Amino acid sequence: MSFLSKARFVEQNTPPDSAVRPQVTQIERIAERLALGLCIGLTHGRKQRAGEDEDIEMAIQGVRAAGSTLRYHVKVTFISREAFQHAQALTGWHVWDDAGMVLEARYVDDMVHVPASETYFGDWTLFVPTPEIWS
Structure with missing residues (x-):
């Protein structure tokens, strides 16, 4: 049973007047976002x-996990084939x-390289998106 299924089960089996009802609702919202x-x-x-920061930003969606090894590369795993293919087309990253x-997102010097747009990024972060990301 997935985390979202468990959250829905608990939500359906928690009385409306229960003191834990707000926490159950919050857990269900988090589970929906993580799904x-x-x-x-x-x-x-x-x-x-070697140029100046141009303040270019990019968000890649549908990520299951990401990790860096010795500042050589970042391996990025996706939740679906569709998200994987979309990210590969968007970034041009090597299929690991x-x-x-x-x-596999590779570092060039100390920057993450996105070959599809020939852009170099100084920082990356992994985050749980808010609903606005998908609108």
């Missing part, structure tokens, strides 16, 4: 590695594992 995946936010982007839906 859509995490986002990777790339910030402090620029077109030239097609069956596992994992892309």
